[in-house]
Amino acid sequence: MSIDKYNDAIKKKLESIAPKFEQTDWDEMKSFMALNVPKGSLWNRYGRFFLYSTGAILLLSSLFFNLKQNYDNKSLLKANELLLKKFDAKQVVKTEKVYQTDTVYLTKYITKWHTIDNTIAQSNFEENLKTTDSQPFITNNKIIENETKAVLLSPNRGNQTYQNTVNINKLGSQNKNNSSKDVENFQTISQTRNETFKQTFEPINVPKNTATKEINELVSDNKIQNISELNSIPFNSNAYLWTKQYPKINLITKIPVDALAQRNHITIKLPSVSLANLKYRVGVSFDVGNEQIGGSLLSDVLLSKHWSMNTGLRFLNITGKSYYTAEQYLFDTKQDFRKLYAPYVPVNDDIINLDFQNYLLQIPIGITYRYPLRNDFTLLFSATTDLDLYVGQYINFDYKEDNGKFEQGTYESKLSKSLLYNLELSAGLEKKYKRMIFQIHPYISAQLKETAYKKEEFMLGAKMRFFVNLGK
Amino acid sequence: MNRNLFFNQKIPFSENNLESIIKLCLERNQNAQSLLYKQFFGYSKSVCLRYSSNQEEAKEILNEGFLKVFNNLDKYLPELSFKAWLRTIMVNTALNYYRDNKKYNQEISFDDVEDPIYDEDIINKISADEILVLVQKLPPSYRTVFVMHVVDGYNHREIGEILEINEGTSRSNFMKARVKLQSLVQKEFPHLYKDYHQETGKHSTK
Numbered sequence: 001m002s003i004d005k006y007n008d009a010i011k012k013k014l015e016s017i018a019p020k021f022e023q024t025d026w027d028e029m030k031s032f033m034a035l036n037v038p039k040g041s042l043w044n045r046y047g048r049f050f051l052y053s054t055g056a057i058l059l060l061s062s063l064f065f066n067l068k069q070n071y072d073n074k075s076l077l078k079a080n081e082l083l084l085k086k087f088d089a090k091q092v093v094k095t096e097k098v099y100q101t102d103t104v105y106l107t108k109y110i111t112k113w114h115t116i117d118n119t120i121a122q123s124n125f126e127e128n129l130k131t132t133d134s135q136p137f138i139t140n141n142k143i144i145e146n147e148t149k150a151v152l153l154s155p156n157r158g159n160q161t162y163q164n165t166v167n168i169n170k171l172g173s174q175n176k177n178n179s180s181k182d183v184e185n186f187q188t189i190s191q192t193r194n195e196t197f198k199q200t201f202e203p204i205n206v207p208k209n210t211a212t213k214e215i216n217e218l219v220s221d222n223k224i225q226n227i228s229e230l231n232s233i234p235f236n237s238n239a240y241l242w243t244k245q246y247p248k249i250n251l252i253t254k255i256p257v258d259a260l261a262q263r264n265h266i267t268i269k270l271p272s273v274s275l276a277n278l279k280y281r282v283g284v285s286f287d288v289g290n291e292q293i294g295g296s297l298l299s300d301v302l303l304s305k306h307w308s309m310n311t312g313l314r315f316l317n318i319t320g321k322s323y324y325t326a327e328q329y330l331f332d333t334k335q336d337f338r339k340l341y342a343p344y345v346p347v348n349d350d351i352i353n354l355d356f357q358n359y360l361l362q363i364p365i366g367i368t369y370r371y372p373l374r375n376d377f378t379l380l381f382s383a384t385t386d387l388d389l390y391v392g393q394y395i396n397f398d399y400k401e402d403n404g405k406f407e408q409g410t411y412e413s414k415l416s417k418s419l420l421y422n423l424e425l426s427a428g429l430e431k432k433y434k435r436m437i438f439q440i441h442p443y444i445s446a447q448l449k450e451t452a453y454k455k456e457e458f459m460l461g462a463k464m465r466f467f468v469n470l471g472k
Numbered sequence: 473m474n475r476n477l478f479f480n481q482k483i484p485f486s487e488n489n490l491e492s493i494i495k496l497c498l499e500r501n502q503n504a505q506s507l508l509y510k511q512f513f514g515y516s517k518s519v520c521l522r523y524s525s526n527q528e529e530a531k532e533i534l535n536e537g538f539l540k541v542f543n544n545l546d547k548y549l550p551e552l553s554f555k556a557w558l559r560t561i562m563v564n565t566a567l568n569y570y571r572d573n574k575k576y577n578q579e580i581s582f583d584d585v586e587d588p589i590y591d592e593d594i595i596n597k598i599s600a601d602e603i604l605v606l607v608q609k610l611p612p613s614y615r616t617v618f619v620m621h622v623v624d625g626y627n628h629r630e631i632g633e634i635l636e637i638n639e640g641t642s643r644s645n646f647m648k649a650r651v652k653l654q655s656l657v658q659k660e661f662p663h664l665y666k667d668y669h670q671e672t673g674k675h676s677t678k
Binding site for chain 1: 502506509510513514515517518521522531535536538539542549552557560590591592595596598599600601603604607619622623629630633650653
C-alpha cells in the first residue's frame, strides 16, 4: 500500500465517470448561449460607433471652425471696407471742390458829382476779381476792367473826378458759400463803405425786380456817382461776373488703387506652404501610457495658421507579460518556453520569473489642427501614427543551476516591424512663451492591427512636449 | 491564431471528423455545436463534477465552459489535442467558479481520523459514482486542491500560484482533504474496513 497507488486509484475512479448525454442538456446549453451572446472585442462592438462618432465630431468641429473663421473674415472685411470708405471720404473732402454758378446782377445808378477815391475802388476791384487761389477769376474780367477804367478815366469828363464804384466783394473767396452768404457779405462790406464815403447821391432808377431788389438796395447805399456815366459804359456781353465751370463728379465709392490691391490680397490669400513661409519648431516629447513609456525628438512644421505636421524619432518601451513559471507560460500561450527559445534557455532546469520587455524605435507622423485662443494658448487636435524602424524583445528569467541557486538569464530577439498599426487621437493645449512652446496632450490610441508586441486594442495616455521656435 | 487549416483546406463534413465539426462551429453552426457538445459532454462533465459540490454546480460550470469553447475556437491550435484544450478550459472555468464563490465557501472543521488507512483495494471496491459523491462532500478549498493535485497533476507550487495561496497552504489543504476523504470512506463503507482488518489480521497471524 502506498499513497501514490491510493491517489491513482481515486484518479482512475474519478476519470472513469462519464455522464450520459441527454437532449435536455443541449437545450439548457442553447438557452444559456442565448442569454450570453458573445460580446466580441471592444473594437468590434464599439469600433464603428467610435469611428463614426470621431468622424462626426471632426466634421462638426471643422464646420464650426470654418463658419467661425468665415464670420471673422467677413467682419474683418466689413471693418476693412468701412475703414476704406472713411479713408476715401477723407480723400474726397480734401480734393473735392464744390462749384456753383452764381449770377450777379449789376444795377446802374445815376450818381451825383462827388470826388471819390479811385485808388481804393480799383484795389478792391482787383481783389474781388480774384479767386481764393489768387488767380484771375475769369479772363473776361480783364476786359471789364479795361473798359471800366477807360470810361472812368475818359478825358470827356474833364476835371470831374467821377468814379463808378462797383463793389463786388470777395466773390472769389465766397464761392464756396451759397448765394445768400454772398449777399450778406456784400451787404456788410457795403455798409463799411458807407462809413468811408459820404452819402451824397440817391438812386434814381431802381429795378423792381424782386430778385435784384436786395442788391439794389444795398448798392444804392454806395457812393456811386454819375449814373449816367455808368449807363453809358458799353458792357461787354461776355463780361458777366459769374463763372461757369463744369461740375466735377467725384465718386465716393471710388477706391484708391492701393486699397483695391490690398483687398484683393486679403480675399485671394491662400495658406502659403512655401518653405520660406514655414515656421519650424524642434523639441522633445515625453509620453506615458498603459504599460508603456516613451520619449521623442520631434520637429513640428506649421503649414498654416491652423495646420501643422510633426515627425521625428521615438524610443518606446512596452512592458510585456510576466510569468511566474515556464509552466504558466505554457498554460497561457500553449507554447513551451524552453523549446521556443532553445538553445538559449536551459532545457531541464526550473525557469521562473519570466519577464518580457519590448523596445521600439519608431517614426511618429502626426497632423494637428490648431485653434488659437487668447493669451498665446492654442487648442490642438491631432492624429498620429507610428512607423516601426526597429523592434526588439528582451526576455529576463531566472533558472536554477545544479547548486540549487537561481541565476539570471536573458534572451534578446528581433520582432517583426509594423507600419501604420495604430491611430492615436489626441486633444491638447499649447502655451507659447516667447520662442518656447509647451504642449500637453491626453490621447487615446487604437490598435488597427495586431502586432507581436502589443495586444491591447485601446490605450490611454498623455504626452508632454516642449518645442523651440525656429525660423520666423 | 491559426485559421489556415480551416480556411485553406476543404474538409468534408462528417460527424466522426472533429476538424470538420470544429470548422462548422467556427461558422456558428448550431448543429455542429450540438455535435461537439454531445461528443465531449461526458468527458467535460466529469471534469466539472469533481470540482463541484453537486450536479447543479457542475452543469453551471459545464455550460460556461462550453460557451468559452465556442467563443474561443479560433484560438485553438489544431496540432494540439482538442481534448486537452477542452479539459484546460473546463478546469479553468471550474477554478474561476471556485474563486468567484470563495467567500461563500465555509471551512468545515472535522475530527481527524486517528489512524487513516490508505488502501487502494478499498477504493477499488467502491464505485466511481460513490467516490465522486465522497469527493463532492469535501469542503471546496480541500476538494479543489485535492482534485488539482491527484487528478490533474498540478504540483503544490502551481496550485499556490493559481489559487493565490501559499504552497504550504496547498500542501496542508491537500493533506486535510485526503484525511477527510478517508474518514468519509470509513464512515460510508465501514464493512470494507472490517474486511480489511480481518484480512490484515489473517496476514499478521500467519
